[in-house]
Amino acid sequence: MFGGWRLFCSNMAMSHSIAEREMRCVANVEVRSQISVMTDDLVLTITDPRGAFKARIKNIPRSDFTTPFLLSFHIYFEAPSLNDSKEIAEDLLATCLNMLAFTTGSAFRMHRFRQIVDAEVPAKGDMRNILMWGEGVEYDDPQPFLQKDNARSIERLLEHDVPPAIRRALRWYRLGIDAVSPDDQFAYFWFALEIVAEFQKPPEKVHDKCPHCQSPLYCENCQKHPEHRPYAKQAIRAVMKAAECDDATMNLLDKTRNSLMHGTTLREIESSLPTPHESIVDILGRILWKALVLQFPKEFFNGTLVMGMPSTYIHYKANAIAHVQTIVPVDKDGHFNLDFKGMTVAITPPGPPQSAAPFVVRMTSEQYDRLIMLSHRKGDHQEMIQRIRHHVQEKGGFIHALVLATDMSLIERAVKSKQQGDWQDLFGEILGPADESG
Known part of the structure; x- marks a missing residue:
C-alpha cells in the first residue's frame, strides 16, 4: 500500500530527494481526453515501479453534453509540504499523460486541479488539511477591440x-x-x-x-x-x-x-x-x-493602419485556492473519497457575459443618491444597480458610472419602450437628451 512507499527514482520528473519527501498527499486532477475508460464504474490503477506515485483513473460521467468529457486522476505521492505539492503533482501527472499518449496515440491535457489532500494520518481527530481550487469562471469575456x-x-x-x-x-x-x-x-x-x-x-x-x-x-x-x-x-x-x-x-x-x-x-x-x-x-x-x-x-505603414499587440502572449488565468480543514472519507483499501459534495470554492464574475465594450453614463449627485437607494431595494433590478453604483468616478461636478454592455442593452430597451418603474424612470432622466452619455 501507499503507506510504505519510499522513493528510489532518478527520473527528471521525479528528481526530488528522498529526504525532502516527508508528507503523503493525494491530488485530484481533471484531464481532457479523446478516449475514456470502457465502463464508468471501472477504476484503472497505474503504480510506478519505483514507488514515486500511484494514479487511479476513472471517467467523470456527464449529463450535460455541452461540457467537455473529463477523466478523473487521483495521484498518490509524497512532497515536502502541502504548499510544495502542486509542482510535484504536475510533474507526476505529466509522466502519466506522456505514457498514456505514447501507448494510445490519443490526446490528453490537464484541465484543472480540484484538490490536494494531506494524506498523512491526522495527529488528532479526523480533520485533514486540503488545498481546494476554485471552480472555473463560467465564461471568459473577450477584449472589445475590432472596429x-x-x-x-x-x-x-x-x-x-x-x-x-x-x-x-x-x-x-x-x-x-x-x-x-x-x-x-x-x-x-x-x-x-x-x-x-x-x-x-x-x-x-x-x-x-x-x-x-x-x-x-x-x-x-x-x-x-x-x-x-x-x-x-x-x-x-x-x-x-x-x-x-x-x-x-x-x-x-x-x-x-x-x-x-x-x-x-x-x-x-x-x-x-x-x-x-x-x-x-x-x-x-x-x-x-x-x-x-x-x-x-x-x-x-504610413500611420493609417490599425495594428494591435497584446501586453503579453501568455494565457494567464486567475483562480482561487482555499486552504481548508475538513473530514475526508477513506474506503477499506485506504483510498480517499474526493467528491467534496456541498463544498465549493468559486470566483464570482463581475456580471453577465459581455462581448461589446462597456458604456459610461453621466448623472448628477441627486440622481446617484437615488441610484444608491434603488440598489438596496429588492427586485430583479438589484444586482444590475449594485454593479453600476460600485463603478463610479466623480469628475467636473458629475458622477460618471461604468455600465456593462449587457446591462446597457437592458436599460435602453426599458427606456425606449417606456416601461414603468423607479429605476426605469431614473435612467430615462440620465439618458435623456439633456444629459450626454459616453
Missing part, C-alpha cells in the same frame, strides 16, 4: 501579394498566440522566425568565422577563405537584428531555443531567464511581429 478600421487595415495589407513562405510564418504566429503552454508558444514563434529567415536568406555567400575573434577562416591547403550561403542560425540572427534585437537578447533566445529543442522546459531553465520565466515568450513574440511587419512594403 471598421481593423477591417480596412486588413484589406490594405491584402493588397500585397504575400509569398507562400510568409503565409506559413503568419500561420505559425497565429498558432503560437493560441497555444496554451508557454513552451509551445516559444517553439511555434521560433518556427515562424526560421521560415522568415530562410525566405530572406541573401543569395550572397559569407565566410566561415573564427569562433573567438570572428575573423574569416582561411584554408591553408586551398589558400583561400571558404564561402557558403548563410546558415540557418546566421539567417535568423540577421532577421532579429533587422527587428532591432540586441546581441545579448539574441544569445538568450538562441540558448532558450537550444534548451527546449533538447528536451528541457522553460521552468527547468528559469534561473537563466528573465523574471517571470514565461516572459521570454513575449520577447520572442514581439521580435517575430516586427520581423513579419518588415515583410510588407514600408509605404503601407
